[in-house]
Amino acid sequence: MTDTVSAVVQPKLFGARVKRREDPRFLTGKARYVDDIVRPGMLHAAFVRSSYGHADIVAVRADDAERAPGVHLVLTGAQASERALPIICDSTLDGWQSTQYPALAASRVLFAGQGVALVVADDRYLAEDAAELVDVEYSPRPVLSSVEKAIAPDAVPLHEGWIDNLFIKRHFRGGDVDAAFAAAHGTLELDLISHRHSGIPLETRGCIADWDPAEELLTLWTASQTPHLVRTGLADVLGLPESRIRVVAPDVGGGFGIKGHLFPEEIALCLASMQLERPVKWIEDRVEHMLACVHAREHYHRIEVAYEEDGRVTALRALVRVDCGAYSVYPWTATMDTGMVLGILPGPYRIENYECRAYSVATNKCPHGPYRGVGRPAGCFSIERAMDEVAHALGMDPFEVRRRNLVRADEFPYTSVTGLVYDSGSFLEALELVLEDGGYTEMRELQEQARREGRLLGVGFACYTEQTAHTTTEFIKRGVPIIFGYDSAIVRMDPSGDVSVQVSSHSHGQGHETTFAQIVADELGIPMESIRVSFGDTASTPYGHGTFASRSAVLAGGACVLAASRVREKLFRFAAELLEANPDDLDVGEGKVYVKGSPQFNHAVSDLARWTYHRPEKLPAGMESVLEAVASYDADPGGGTFANAAHLCLVEVDPETGGVKLLRYHVVEDCGEMINPLIVEGQVHGGVAQGIGGALLEEFVYDEEGQLLSTTFLDYLLPGTTDIPHIGVSHIDTPSPFTLKGIKGMGEGGAIAPGPALASAVADALSPIGHAFVNELPLTAERVRRFVAEAKRDGSRSQTAGS
């Protein structure tokens, strides 16, 4: 019962750079992604997809396909519509116009690539052969291939019963905007455009539907970030109770928000399996992914800025239009990007007079959904470019303009004009530090030197605050149908004293198997090696929402803290009885429960666990033989905790070709207390790289007929090793007062600021020629040449004016 230890010191794992425990299976090729799973008797599916951007379906002739070798089923839209409801994801906000996104289109297709029929065959090759034999007769309709066309006065509403082509119109007004504009020293009106791109996980979508008629159980293995939400959505459209559906998200090859949806393809696969009573697999090919998964970030902003002579921005007016494509996506609705921009556009700045009109526009394009940052990359682009333009107009240093507008450390908690509560942060400190750590002075020296050699180098920076781990109050405000108010965890100690942790979040690169084990190890005083974290299977994990919106460390991590501490309380109650001590005087460490100050009085956690299950007579009266707890955590008050960061970069621009070469990049980020800085840095790097992709390369281009022109990696360019420089990362850790352990979310952050930082750097590079307002992303060669021309016009004007 006792030993001679004089002190128990288990170093805390929270905050340690622990290497990831999940890595060996990925490094050795043993990870199990959905396409690695094989079910007995499994068949394979291929989709027939619309070749039109907008058309009526006149007829679907499937006889030849049905007779083709190896074919088991051709499922048409008409058949599917008899057995499954369409996906309906309605906002609760006034003025919302609803859409019905069918598993397979029955009467009309609304975007090129939309699923029209599903062919199931013995193998994928045969399924694709037969898919080519399905003869779909279309009657084309006029295509709304842009926001401009969709909002034109004579545009025909895309959806039945709609009065125009707006999913939602939102309006916010706070402070006295008109008075601030009337009194301003100067005003600016700016147009900013971020073109359509997406997360492009390297693993495409895919799923296996397996209806077991004996158990009357439908199992769906699917590459998803949100298995529980997929189960709820499937139950709704299929009319099955959730108890008859099991969704398993195995190892998933990247998500970035894109895999956090219920997809029509998943429903079609379930229908096929239920009809055939066989497992059916579908693995999306890359072209399908580009055409028909989820696109993101197509924003058109017009903003008006009122500023004072000293650089303070006193008011902001914004008109925000987002091209949301053809349908509202489940479970987010088509309000996510517009709602986010409306709320966060003033960003980290003290702008107290603000008006925003935000419109989610329906077009004949692939549905638009959340992608890492959701609305904030575009919002940050607008406000940061505006700050630079104010600086230009006043002849001030852009750093100084920001310094005068940023919310200062002594103002937290700060309630923004839109009612967001910025809990804590280091807005100015991060900007100061990025200039220092990122080598701003040296960048300016390099720039001078390059200019003497006739080369154009430019320095740019940008900062933001990011709402993370937002839950109940925030999602109620957004009007989504499901309030993503919490995530949850089960902590279960077995008779050996080992612990299994099941979480409702899903890890597809974020390292939850490591970080949550770090948290639980600290709470229970046992080594990480004794803890196993699992996720993804709705049959074994507690209900919750999944991984998105920079929330898992705070919410699922918080749930782990709560559940583990409840198990610890049970251990303390038991040990207190055995040690004749007060539970409040006990602590844990090095696998023991011991008396604080007298660690020689202790019991091994493994003994307590074994006795709980095998020697119940030792338990205190009334204590159950259970060492497990389930907890959910919502980070009250639910408005989120605000992380912040500042980004700095150096670019070289070739004015002849329009080429932009990114030379240096540095980030200072503040996500509060870090569970594992190694993982935080990896997330920052990845976010920045995706942000750089969207700023320089990635763009979905549609033609007038609604045909997508960028459907392969040869015309949709992803950043590679030679496009991304080394990315330096410095940390500030301002704890959140709102969350357990002071953690803030950070998964999305890296992707938010590269657009404005790069645009600012390109404008800076061109400044010896003249001023160009770099207002459009991505910065393709063609666009950069346009900015060079703009700078030349400005330069010649200035010369004329000066002569």
Place this chain on the structure above:
Amino acid sequence: MRRCHVASSRHSITTRVNGAERTVEVDARELLTDVLRHRLALTGTHVGCEHGACGACTVVLDGKLVRACLIFAVQADGADIVTIEAFGSSASNLHPVQAAFWEKHGLQCGFCTPGMVLTAMKLLEESPTPTEEEIRAALSGNICRCTGYVFIVEAVKAAAERMVSEGTTP
């Protein structure tokens, strides 16, 4: 218009995969990725784009890095193929490149990892002490969507140092 359906012809091919001779009956149109993954159950070779642009399906064929999604299995008849499964079956016996990826956090979702690791191994075989520029050039055909490449580059540098110091560079 109905497309003419061409029945595929069957071929028996024999390849050496990770040191073991394997004979498989394949369709003429069957891709090497499908044969490795679905016929030989070597699912460590991943398929990211099926048009030779992402590098996830990288394997070593007769000593050269190839994209298995651009090769018909019949073309691999008689070839010697090495996939990720040839190296380190568990945490305890990882190849130095795998170990360095682990140590430096050179992976997140893991989908690009096998192709990335094989490409890095090949680089270090041909250039045991590469500069950062050479590392980036060698990996430029492998897309990673998660890491921003920073820790991948660090991992390759660390692996090079370790292999040189231990004398394990091939």
